Amino acid sequence: MTSSDAPIPSAANADSSMELDTLDVKPTVIGIYGLPGSGKTYLIDQLKRQLSAEDFLFYDGSAVIAAVVPGGLEAFSRMADQGQAQAREFAIHHIGKECIETKKSAIVAGHFMFWPKTNDGVEGSRSPPPVWTPGDAVTYTHILYLDCPVSLLMERRDKDADRERPQMMKWQLGSWQHEEKTQLRKLCYDLGILFSLVHAKPPSTLLDRAIALVSDFVNHSEQENMLRAERRLDEVVVHMLRKDADEPVPAMERMLVIDGDRTLTAQDTGSLLWNLARRELLVTFALERDPLKAIFGSPMGYSYTAFRQATLVYEEMSGWAEFDGLVNQVAEATDLYDDFVSLLRIVATQRHMGAILVTCGLRQVWERIVAVAGLSDSVKVIGGGRLTDEFVVTAAVKTALVSRLQNVYSLETWAFGDSILDLGMLAAANQAIVVVVMASGAPPRLSATTLPVTTLTDPDFMQAILSRRANGTCVSVYILEMTNEKAAKILMTPTRDASVAGPALRETHRRAGWFLANSFVPTIVGVEEYQIPHVQGNSTAGHHLLDESRTMVVALMRGGEPMALGVNDAFPLAALLHANQPEDITKKHLEIMRTIILVDSVVNSGKSVLEFIQRVWKLADSGRKDDGKEHGTIRIIVVAGVVQSQAVDKIRSSWLSLKHVNRLTLSLIALRLSENKFTGKGGTDTGNRLFNTTSLD
Incomplete structure (x- = not known):
């Protein structure tokens, strides 16, 4: 048996294909593709120096084939097409198996097609078939294609004396590259593999661009995407609730959640953007006339993966000098419905309501459209489309944001939408308005035949949307918790560890208090500048909590003391009060203090903190009745390590039942919300564990 006939170990024996198909989360395997001379090997070497070997495996596809084929690449080159395909299949399965075993991500330099040679050794003109295997389809999660200018490829081929490269004309290299980009993009769209071109102009930016993409790939997931979108919503809502740090938090009751394309306007800004793009530009990037239609019309549909792919297409364009100008053109060409603009301007004058535009489209475009309409101060845009946005908006995200406005901020929600991507959001909202504009010439995406019909200018509709709640002003309880955050899980671990007690547990609670205080309280209360000496000898601006010296941290004794000390560490100018009973808080305290932070380790039933x-x-x-005057906002903030979910409902309903006092607001900050109704006793009581008094109970 010659070396060219030597059997390759069966790819089926690696079992990685079966394993990858059954994994809930596949390992991240990123393919680096591009023509010979585009810099794949160089980029891999640079990434090795920049990325941690504890997290990544690096492979040259040819080297892996050489390692798994008896006789190496020389034997591989003599194989028939079927044998070579089998070897490639085994090589990629080998990579997938190592990723599973080591729990690492992989970056692999590979080849998609080889241009055929003529009898005289010169590259021919016939388009070759791809050297892609079923194993590639199962293993790869992302593909980066190095889009090197053809002229630079020619120059590198001429200067590369270490490798024997067949002669090729510039047009042949161009055709080869275009075929690879076009076929590989379509293949990835069909398989749900994220694909992006990486441009090497200028070459010095290639590594930074690749690192940014790789970092995004390994850190992004559908769950993480949802957390980031919710975090952005929290930033927007808290900003709305605190438009002026010196004014009481507005008693906001209602939030309008509005889709963008075909809802606020008859146009689709995504299609408009690509229609304005020059045809030669789309050819350069190997894109369809409207690449969004190619993505959402693929098997990916309107999935999280599809919206992530749309982001990568926008990222490919971001280096184009005219892209920002194109965004401005789209904004200028987008006509918002006059009735919607009038409604949003009225909403801007109402302190009991706000408006958020939640778009699956490009945030950059919609922020510009809102600015052109003069609504930037009152209408905030939540959207993605770029890596720097850190998340994409999907149908599930829209639905979750509406639910969060209701459950966390106790806001009544009115949702406006027009498409199947809005159905979940519309179903979750307290009031759902399907926007159908028959006169626009575009067919409605949701039918109006079975829905009650109204117009934005209908007096009854306007009265309903702008009215206050029937029982008067309603103040929400603002719930801020970190149950699903990685940092919170780390901080909570020692508190749940039965072997941790006494000083060690008190220190853990102190750190948790400091962490929660710094994470949320400045967002609720605000910060103010003060002058500090700079290390370079001059003075500079520092920041501390707004009215920090008029803040009182109340330790609910005894379990709340360690965490309260951590809160006090975060705000050292604040007063610290040890309170065994509510009466320890006096009228004089409220005459002086602007913020009261009630701290307890655990809130079980909610009775004590209430x-x-x-x-x-x-x-x-x-105090208000005594002199008839308002003495400024008093913010009540409850900080706790664990809050039982039923306690949140109890606190909220009790608060909302109280007669409203304009200068009071209530926020609840928790490291974790718990569904466990268990109340500790003896060795499981937090207070006993904190102070080593278990045996005395």
Whole structure:
């Protein structure tokens, strides 16, 4: 048996294909593709120096084939097409198996097609078939294609004395590259593999661009995407609730959640953008006339993966000098419905309501459209489309954001949408408005035949959307929690570890208090500048909590003391009060203090913390009645390590039942919300564990 006939170990024996298909989360395997001379090997070497070997495996596809084929590449070159395909299949399965075993991501330099040679050794003109295997389809999660200018490829081929490269004309290289980009893009779209061109102009930016993409690939997931979108919503809502740090938090009751394309306007801004793009530009990037239609018309549909792919297409264009100008052209060419603009301008004058534009389209475009309409101050845009946005908006994200506005911020939601991507959002909202504009010439994406019909200018509709709640002003309880955050899980681990008690557990609670205080309280209360000496000898601006010296941290004794000390560490100018009972908070405290932070380690039923909340409410209400004056906002903030979910409902309903006092607001900050209704006793009681008094209970 000659070396060219030597059997290749069966790819089936690696079992990685079966394993990858059954994994809930596949390992990230990133293919680096491009023509010979585009810099694949150089980029891999540079990535090795920049990325941690603890997280990544690096492969040259040819080297892996040489390692798994008896006789190496020389034997591989003599194989028939079927034998070579079998060897490639085994090589990629070998990579997938190592990723599973090591729990690492992989970056692989590979080849997609080889241009055929004529009898005289010169590259021919016939388009070759791809050397792609079923194993590639199963293993790869992402493909980066090095889009090197053909002129630079020619120059590199001429200067590369270490490798014997057949002669090729410039047009042949161009045709080869175009075939690879076009076929590989379509193949990835069909298989749900994320694909992106990486441009090498200028070459010095190639490594930074590749690192940014790789980092995004390994850190992004559908779950992480949802968390980032919710975090962005929190930033927007808290900003709306605190438009002026010196004014009371507005008693916001209602939020309008509005889709963009074909809802606020008859146009689709995505299609408009690509229609404005020059045809030669689309050819350069091997894109369809409207690449979004190619993505969403593929088997990916309107999935999370599809929207991530749309982001990568926009990223490919971001280096084009005229892209920002194109965004401005789209904004200028987009006509918002006059009735919607009028409604949003009225909403901007109402302190009990706000408006958020949630778009699956390009945030950059919609922020510009909102600015052109003069609505930037009152209508905030939540959208993606670029890596720097850190998330994409899907149908599921829209639905989750509406639910979060209701469940976390106790806001009544009115949703406006027009397509199947809005159905979940519309179903979740308290009031759903399907926008159907028959006169636009575009067919409606949702039918109006079975829905009650109204117009934005209908007086009854306007009264309904702008009215206050029937029982008067309603103040929400603002819930901020970190149950699913990785940092919170790390901080919570020692608190749940039965072997940790006494000083070690108190220190853990202190750190958690400091962390929660810094993470959320400045967002609720605000910060202010003050001058500090700079290390270079001059003075510079520092920041501390707004009215920090008029802040009182109340430790609900005894379990709340360690965490309260951590909160006090975060705000050292704040007063610290040890409170065994609600009456320890006096009227004088409220005359001086602007922020009352109630701290406890665990909130079980909510009974104790409610008594303290009601004490502050009672003192504030009596103070108002005594002199008929308002003395500035008093913010009540509850900080706790664990809050049982039913306690949140109890606190919220109790708070909302109280007669409203304009200068009071209530926020609840928790490291974790728990569905566990268990109340500790003896060795499981947090107070006993904190102070080593288990045996005394």
